[in-house]
Amino acid sequence: MTGEYLKGRDLDRDTQLECDVVVVGSGAGGAVVATELALAGQDVIVLEEGPQISAEAHGAMRQTESLRHVWRESGMSAAIGVGGAPTVNVTMARVLGGSSTITGGVCFRTPEPVLDAWAKEMARVSGHTHGLDARGLEPCFAHVEREIHVEEVPLSMRSRSTELFAEGARLRGHELTPTRRNTRGCNGCGRCNFGCPHQAKLSVDIAYLPRAVQAGARLYSDCLVDRITIEHGRATGVTGSTLDGEGRKRRKLSVRAKRVVAACGGMHTPVLLQASGIGGIGSLVGRGLTLHPGCRVFARFDHPVRGWQGALQSAYSDKLWDQGVLMMSLFVPASVIAAQLPGVGPEHSRLASQVANIAMFGVMVHDEGGGIVQRNPFGREPFSFYRWSAHDKRAMFIGLREAGETFFAAGAKEIFLPFLGLPGMNADAFRKIAWEDIPTSRLECASQHPLGSCRMGPSAASSVVDPYGQSWDVRELYLADGSVIPSSLGVNPQVTIMAMATRIAWHLREYPPALV
Amino acid sequence: MRREVRAFAESFFATDQGKPDAEHLDWALDELGQMLAHAGTRARFLFRMSVLTLTYLVPLVLMGIPRRFSRLEDPDRLEALHRAERSPAGLAVFLVRAMVSFTYYEHPLGAASIGWDQKCMLAPSAATSPVEAT
Numbered sequence: 133m134t135g136e137y138l139k140g141r142d143l144d145r146d147t148q149l150e151c152d153v154v155v156v157g158s159g160a161g162g163a164v165v166a167t168e169l170a171l172a173g174q175d176v177i178v179l180e181e182g183p184q185i186s187a188e189a190h191g192a193m194r195q196t197e198s199l200r201h202v203w204r205e206s207g208m209s210a211a212i213g214v215g216g217a218p219t220v221n222v223t224m225a226r227v228l229g230g231s232s233t234i235t236g237g238v239c240f241r242t243p244e245p246v247l248d249a250w251a252k253e254m255a256r257v258s259g260h261t262h263g264l265d266a267r268g269l270e271p272c273f274a275h276v277e278r279e280i281h282v283e284e285v286p287l288s289m290r291s292r293s294t295e296l297f298a299e300g301a302r303l304r305g306h307e308l309t310p311t312r313r314n315t316r317g318c319n320g321c322g323r324c325n326f327g328c329p330h331q332a333k334l335s336v337d338i339a340y341l342p343r344a345v346q347a348g349a350r351l352y353s354d355c356l357v358d359r360i361t362i363e364h365g366r367a368t369g370v371t372g373s374t375l376d377g378e379g380r381k382r383r384k385l386s387v388r389a390k391r392v393v394a395a396c397g398g399m400h401t402p403v404l405l406q407a408s409g410i411g412g413i414g415s416l417v418g419r420g421l422t423l424h425p426g427c428r429v430f431a432r433f434d435h436p437v438r439g440w441q442g443a444l445q446s447a448y449s450d451k452l453w454d455q456g457v458l459m460m461s462l463f464v465p466a467s468v469i470a471a472q473l474p475g476v477g478p479e480h481s482r483l484a485s486q487v488a489n490i491a492m493f494g495v496m497v498h499d500e501g502g503g504i505v506q507r508n509p510f511g512r513e514p515f516s517f518y519r520w521s522a523h524d525k526r527a528m529f530i531g532l533r534e535a536g537e538t539f540f541a542a543g544a545k546e547i548f549l550p551f552l553g554l555p556g557m558n559a560d561a562f563r564k565i566a567w568e569d570i571p572t573s574r575l576e577c578a579s580q581h582p583l584g585s586c587r588m589g590p591s592a593a594s595s596v597v598d599p600y601g602q603s604w605d606v607r608e609l610y611l612a613d614g615s616v617i618p619s620s621l622g623v624n625p626q627v628t629i630m631a632m633a634t635r636i637a638w639h640l641r642e643y644p645p646a647l648v
Numbered sequence: 649m650r651r652e653v654r655a656f657a658e659s660f661f662a663t664d665q666g667k668p669d670a671e672h673l674d675w676a677l678d679e680l681g682q683m684l685a686h687a688g689t690r691a692r693f694l695f696r697m698s699v700l701t702l703t704y705l706v707p708l709v710l711m712g713i714p715r716r717f718s719r720l721e722d723p724d725r726l727e728a729l730h731r732a733e734r735s736p737a738g739l740a741v742f743l744v745r746a747m748v749s750f751t752y753y754e755h756p757l758g759a760a761s762i763g764w765d766q767k768c769m770l771a772p773s774a775a776t777s778p779v780e781a782t
Binding site: 201205208219465471472474481 | 659683733
């Protein structure tokens with residue numbers, strides 16, 4: 133049986149559907165669950181709020197067109213910093229394939245210390261780990277890595293920007309490690325963040341969803357789910373609307389299902405639950421959000437770098453991982469670099485004209501702090517607030533200092549730190565910075581990893597879902613995305629989310645849904 | 649709002665030769681309008697609040713001039729933005745400049761001004777980069 137791709141915008145009447153499992157969201161979590169269950173013979177419907185965009189269409193878009201049509205809120209989503217924390221720009225996609233379409237493709241397994249902590253907590257409360265440990269997750273990691281073709285980025289694909297940082301790191305006594313990414317036939321064109329035009333990045337719309345359709349799943353793009361229907365404590369489907377090409381509501385949509393899987397991501401799954409009456413006062417729904425806040429360091433050299441030529445994220449340094457910092461190569465379009473350079477008028481223009489001489493590297497914090505996601509009664513996008521701990525602040529500054537020193541070791545003439553309005557500085561000025569006096573609220577911070585807002589755990593008292601992703605409050609409601617990750621990871625979460633989704637899907641495969 | 653954003657853009661992107669090309673700015677502002685139209689209510693609200701802050705509060709509070717930003721003389725505009733960047737209004741400057749810059753530097757003239765060939769951003773079938781086309 134072959135399923136089909138359908139566009140909600142093409143449905144010109146109210147629609148009622150039925151299936152075994154309805155999956156809300158088609159990103160790294162939803163696509164995996166949908167595919168595994170469809171392959172197991174279950175009747176699956178996937179509902180995706182965003183449009184369906186082909187590789188050719190991705191390639192034909194300018195970056196700002198991509199921001200408009202692929203990125204959520206044109207890339208302007210933010211978690212408001214409280215208690216001295218910076219406001220964090222949280223980037224997400226709203227498209228078939230979810231944020232996997234706009235990541236750099238970096239693949240890390242969950243670090244062992246993190247898995248050990250999860251297992252320890254599970255065992256402490258419930259007496260066993262439920263397979264949520266290194267050994268239990270190994271088959272899931274191996275399966276996912278095979279499906280998305282995880283491979284090491286060759287040295288030849290590094291950008292000059294990354295090479296310069298590697299030279300500096302070598303002089304400071306450590307080597308960069310090549311990243312592993314889900315690619316096949318990548319030519320290092322560096323536009324991963326705006327959708328791969330070559331189908332070389334094996335995001336889930338390439339690696340998973342076609343197989344789901346082949347196995348009979350029905351995929352609906354342009355469909356916004358407003359709430360989960362619940363009868364007698366059991367999820368029985370979802371209701372929402374089809375959307376037109378501009379994202380406006382068009383027709384009513386309802387799906388009756390024996391099982392509901394919410395996979396809308398760390399920011400929107402809690403919103404869906406809250407809208408459905410799950411998670412009132414005192415609930416953990418929407419609590420515990422972690423972001424892996426990240427910052428960039430720009431370094432100006434006296435020769436061309438042209439860092440946009442080469443793989444976007446090709447190497448990392450774990451030198452500071454024990455201190456909660458991962459340093460990762462990255463590059464953003466030159467227009468974004470220019471936008472972030474300080475100053476206005478001729479002063480800014482003179483700096484911007486040297487964008488080709490600028491190298492950059494990223495610093496990401498394994499955050500301890502926590503945030504909140506709260507449904508916005510006036511709109512689709514949630515209110516989100518983010519707080520970070522003293523450890524997080526310290527870790528960020530340690531990372532920025534190391535990145536700056538590394539670039540100076542490589543011969544940088546000037547460093548631009550990610551603080552609002554802070555001018556560039558030479559090595560002497562950089563070493564005189566009184567870090568403790570800098571208000572962290574002035575950090576220019578971004579995140580691509582909203583996690584943990586509906587955590588998985590051993591008991592209803594400490595978590596939103598059980599160790600297999602089922603809601604503690606509503607039977608046959610499962611969550612399978614970044615929201616269930618029990619704690620901050622400290623590394624890019626794509627593979628962890630997919631492995632957890634695989635684990636949940638395999639569990640659901642063993643326990644087919646009963647009749648409603 | 650367009651008039652105010654245009655005033656900021658003229659100041660942000662002014663060079664030693666003067667204000668940026670008018671057609672280039674028109675194009676960038678049209679594109680920005682499209683981006684904001686897709687940005688959603690909350691993001692548009694944030695952008696508007698930032699623009700309002702720079703339009704009214706910054707001239708008044710940081711410069712002591714009770715006039716909207718677009719009615720300031722060019723040197724006063726630059727000074728106002730300089731002060732705003734280092735003040736608690738820095739986030740508003742950052743947001744507005746970032747949004748305008750995305751479109752401004754995407755234009756062939758903007759890309760050329762920063763030496764960006766844009767090759768990595770082009771579709772595989774694109775024949776020439778915007779820089780080569782200029």
